[in-house]
Amino acid sequence: MKTYQLPEVKIERDKDRCIDCQVCVRQCAFEAHIVDEDGEVYSEDEKCVACQRCVSLCPTNALTIKDNKPFVKDNANWTAETQKYIWKQAETGGVLLTGMGNPKPYPIYWDHMLLNASQVTNPSIDPLREPMELRTYLGSKPDKIDIKMVDGEPVLNTKLAPQLMVKTPILFSAMSFGAVSYSVCEGLARASKELGTFWNTGEGGLPQNLYEYGPNTIVQVASGRFGVHSEYLDAAAAIEIKIGQGAKPGIGGHLPGEKVGAEVSRTRMIPVGSDAISPAPHHDIYSIEDLSQLIFSLKEATEYTKPISVKISAVHNVAAIASGIARAGADIIAIDGFRGGTGAAPTMIRDNVGIPIELAIAAVDTRLRDEAIRNRVSVIAAGGFRNSADVIKAIALGADAVYLGTAALVAMGCHVCQMCYTGKCNWGIATQDPYLEKRLNPDVAAERLFNLVRGWSHEIAEMLGGMGLNAIESLRGNRLHLRSIGLSTEEMDILGLQAAGSPMA
Amino acid sequence: MIIDAKGLHYRELNEQVRAAVAEGETDLTLLNVNGQRYIADAIDTPVSIIIEGVPGNDLGVFMNGPSLVVHANGQDHIANTMNDGKIIVHGDAGDVLGYGMRGGKVFVKGDVGYRVGIHMKEYKDKVPVMVIGGKARDFFGEYMAGGTLILLGLDTGGNGQDEIAGNYFGTGMHGGVIYVRGRLDDYQLGKEVKQLELDDEDRAVIRAYVTEFATDFGMDTEEILKGDFVKIKAVSHRPYGNLYAY
Numbered sequence: 001m002k003t004y005q006l007p008e009v010k011i012e013r014d015k016d017r018c019i020d021c022q023v024c025v026r027q028c029a030f031e032a033h034i035v036d037e038d039g040e041v042y043s044e045d046e047k048c049v050a051c052q053r054c055v056s057l058c059p060t061n062a063l064t065i066k067d068n069k070p071f072v073k074d075n076a077n078w079t080a081e082t083q084k085y086i087w088k089q090a091e092t093g094g095v096l097l098t099g100m101g102n103p104k105p106y107p108i109y110w111d112h113m114l115l116n117a118s119q120v121t122n123p124s125i126d127p128l129r130e131p132m133e134l135r136t137y138l139g140s141k142p143d144k145i146d147i148k149m150v151d152g153e154p155v156l157n158t159k160l161a162p163q164l165m166v167k168t169p170i171l172f173s174a175m176s177f178g179a180v181s182y183s184v185c186e187g188l189a190r191a192s193k194e195l196g197t198f199w200n201t202g203e204g205g206l207p208q209n210l211y212e213y214g215p216n217t218i219v220q221v222a223s224g225r226f227g228v229h230s231e232y233l234d235a236a237a238a239i240e241i242k243i244g245q246g247a248k249p250g251i252g253g254h255l256p257g258e259k260v261g262a263e264v265s266r267t268r269m270i271p272v273g274s275d276a277i278s279p280a281p282h283h284d285i286y287s288i289e290d291l292s293q294l295i296f297s298l299k300e301a302t303e304y305t306k307p308i309s310v311k312i313s314a315v316h317n318v319a320a321i322a323s324g325i326a327r328a329g330a331d332i333i334a335i336d337g338f339r340g341g342t343g344a345a346p347t348m349i350r351d352n353v354g355i356p357i358e359l360a361i362a363a364v365d366t367r368l369r370d371e372a373i374r375n376r377v378s379v380i381a382a383g384g385f386r387n388s389a390d391v392i393k394a395i396a397l398g399a400d401a402v403y404l405g406t407a408a409l410v411a412m413g414c415h416v417c418q419m420c421y422t423g424k425c426n427w428g429i430a431t432q433d434p435y436l437e438k439r440l441n442p443d444v445a446a447e448r449l450f451n452l453v454r455g456w457s458h459e460i461a462e463m464l465g466g467m468g469l470n471a472i473e474s475l476r477g478n479r480l481h482l483r484s485i486g487l488s489t490e491e492m493d494i495l496g497l498q499a500a501g502s503p504m505a
Numbered sequence: 506m507i508i509d510a511k512g513l514h515y516r517e518l519n520e521q522v523r524a525a526v527a528e529g530e531t532d533l534t535l536l537n538v539n540g541q542r543y544i545a546d547a548i549d550t551p552v553s554i555i556i557e558g559v560p561g562n563d564l565g566v567f568m569n570g571p572s573l574v575v576h577a578n579g580q581d582h583i584a585n586t587m588n589d590g591k592i593i594v595h596g597d598a599g600d601v602l603g604y605g606m607r608g609g610k611v612f613v614k615g616d617v618g619y620r621v622g623i624h625m626k627e628y629k630d631k632v633p634v635m636v637i638g639g640k641a642r643d644f645f646g647e648y649m650a651g652g653t654l655i656l657l658g659l660d661t662g663g664n665g666q667d668e669i670a671g672n673y674f675g676t677g678m679h680g681g682v683i684y685v686r687g688r689l690d691d692y693q694l695g696k697e698v699k700q701l702e703l704d705d706e707d708r709a710v711i712r713a714y715v716t717e718f719a720t721d722f723g724m725d726t727e728e729i730l731k732g733d734f735v736k737i738k739a740v741s742h743r744p745y746g747n748l749y750a751y
Contacts (some may be wrong), residue, residue: 094750225604229567301567
C-alpha cells in the first residue's frame with residue numbers, strides 16, 4: 001500500500017563539504033543515506049529518525065537534520081502528528097508503538113518549584129571547604145531505636161533491617177538486557193561501582209560476566225521471571241519486584257523474538273528467537289496480601305539479608321497503593337512517573353496513562369506520614385529526571401533517592417529519537433545487533449555515566465550548602481525549602497507547597 | 506532428622522530446615538506441618554524432605570534441587586519459579602502451580618485449581634515437567650513457554666469436577682507441550698493452541714512420565730496408559746507478532 005505518511009525531517013547535505021566518504025551510509029541502520037552507482041551519496045528524508053548519529057560522525061560537518069513537520073492548514077486538532085498516526089494505522093491495522101517517555105507538553109512541575117537559599121540569619125555552607133553528606137541509606141527504618149551503654153559507650157540494641165548505602169541519592173533505573181545492549185549494562189554496572197551506587201537489571205536477568213558487580217546491582221523479579229533463580233537472587237544487593245513501569249502503567253512487557261539472540265537467551269534462560277512475554281499482572285499477585293507473600297518468599301530465599309523493593313507506576317491511587325506496599329513488608333517503594341522511559345510501549349498508553357512523578361512523590365510522602373509509616377519504607381522516585389535541580393526538588397518533596405534511566409542513556413549517546421522498539425539504535429544502546437552494539441564502548445559509557453553523576457552530586461552539594469544544610473537527610477521531605485510558582489491552589493495543595501514570596505512558616 | 510513444626514511460625518520452621526541442610530542433613534521429616542509457607546524456599550542442595558500435614562503457599566519456591574513429598578493436600582503457588590528438584594503431592598493442590606517453573610518435576614495425585622503451569626519455560630537441558638493425576642480448573646498452561654504438562658483426569662481428587670479441565674486452556678501458550686488423557690471441546694481452548702494427534706515420540710514421553718508418576722503413587726501404569734491422549738501445542742511461537750504498527 002502506498003503510504004500517505006510524510007517526512008518529518010529534512011536531511012540537508014552541503015555538497016561543497018560532502019566528500020562522499022560514506023560514513024553516514026554505514027552509520028545509518030535506518031538506511032536514510034544511500035550511495036548511488038557513481039559513488040555519490042544522497043539521502044532519503046522519510047527514513048530519517050533524527051537520531052543525529054550521522055551528523056555527529058560526519059568528518060566534514062556536511063550534514064544537518066532539520067525539523068520538517070508537514071504544514072497542516074489552520075488546525076490545532078488535526079495536527080501533523082494526529083494525521084500521521086491515522087495513516088500509519090490505516091496502512092497496517094496495528095497498535096502504535098513507540099519508545100522512551102511521555103513527550104507530550106503536560107505540565108512539568110519541577111519547572112514550577114523554586115529552591116530556597118540562606119541569607120544573613122542562617123548562613124550558607126561552602127561544600128568545597130566543609131563536609132557535605134549526600135550518603136543515603138535505603139531500607140526500612142525502625143519505629144524507635146534502643147541504645148544501651150556498654151562500658152560507657154553507647155551500643156545500638158535494635159536490630160536494623162538491611163539497608164542499601166548510596167554515596168549520592170542517585171541510582172540507575174531498571175533497563176533490561178534485551179531492551180538495551182550488553183555494553184549499556186556493563187557501563188551502568190561499572191559506573192555504579194565507581195560511584196558507590198546501584199544499577200538495576202530490569203527483568204532481563206543478570207549477564208554472567210556482570211555477576212562480579214552484584215554488590216552494586218539491584219535485580220528485578222517480574223511477572224515473566226526471566227533469569228530468576230537462587231544464584232541471581234544471592235548475587236544482588238537488593239531485589240525489586242516489578243509491578244509497573246511509568247511509561248506503560250497497567251500493561252506488561254514483550255521482548256520480540258528477534259531480539260532474543262544467544263546472550264539474551266542465556267541470560268533470560270529462554271530459547272533463542274522466542275518471544276519473552278511478561279504479562280501485565282503477576283498471576284500470583286491479586287492483592288496486597290499476595291504481594292506480601294512474594295515479598296516474604298524473596299526475604300526467605302535470601303534469609304532477610306537484602307532489602308526488597310516494589311516498583312509501581314504512578315497512577316491515580318498511588319498513595320493508597322504505596323501504603324499497602326509498605327504494610328505488605330517492602331523495604332523500598334520505587335515509583336515511576338509517566339515521563340519514565342521504555343524500550344517499547346503502545347503510544348496511546350505512554351502518552352495518556354499515569355501521572356507526573358512530582359505529584360506522586362508528594363501524595364505518597366504525605367500519605368505515609370499521615371499514617372505514621374513513612375519510616376518503614378524508603379521511596380525512590382523515577383520518571384524523567386533531567387538535571388540535579390529536579391533531583392534535589394524530588395528529595396525536598398519527600399523522595400529518599402531517584403532513579404535515572406533516560407538521563408543515563410542520553411549520557412551514553414542517546415538522542416531520544418524514540419525508535420528503541422525497532423532494535424536499530426544507531427548509538428548501540430537499544431539494540432542487540434552486534435554491528436550496532438559495538439559502537440558503544442563500555443569504558444566510555446562508564447566514564448560518561450560517572451562524570452554525569454559526579455557533576456550532579458557536586459551541584460546538589462552546592463544547592464544544599466546554599467540552603468544552609470550539610471546533609472541530604474535534612475532536606476528530605478522538607479517542603480518549606482520549596483516554593484511554587486504559577487500553580488493552582490489545588491496543585492499547591494497536593495504538592496504541599498506555599499507560593500513563592502510567602503514567608504517561611 | 507525429624508523437625509516438629511507444631512506451633513512454629515514459618516520463619517522459625519524454615520530457619521531450622523536451612524540450618525539442618527547446612528549441617529549436612531540429607532533426609533528430613535517435618536511433622537505437624539499446618540500451613541507454614543515457603544518450605545524449601547531457594548534451597549540449592551538435593552536433600553529429601555518428607556512433609557506430614559498441609560504445607561502453606563509457595564512450597565518449593567525458587568527451589569533448586571531438593572525432593573519434597575507431601576502426604577496431604579498442598580496449597581497455592583507450589584513450585585513457584587522452581588529451578589530443579591521434585592515435588593510429590595499425595596492429595597489435591599491449589600492455584601498457580603509451577604509459575605515460571607524452569608526445571609524439575611511436580612507430581613500431584615489429585616485435582617488442581619486455576620492457572621496451573623502458568624508461564625512454565627524451558628532452556629536447553631532444563632525442561633520442567635508437571636503431571637496432574639486428577640482434573641484442573643481454568644487457564645491450565647496459560648502463557649506456557651516451555652516444558653511438559655500432563656493432565657490425566659483420573660478420579661483421584663476431591664474437587665468434584667466432571668470435566669477434565671476448565672476453560673481458557675493454554676491461553677497465550679507459545680512453547681512447550683501439554684498432553685491430556687481425554688478430549689477437550691474446542692470452546693475450552695485458548696485461541697493460541699490446537700489439539701493434535703500423538704506421534705511415537707509423544708507416546709514415549711507420556712509413557713516415561715506416567716511410569717514414574719504411577720510408581721511414585723503406587724498406581725498401575727498400563728491402566729493409565731489405556732486412556733486416549735491428545736497433544737496440545739501453540740499454533741505460533743509469536744502469538745502477538747502481528748499486533749503492532751512499525
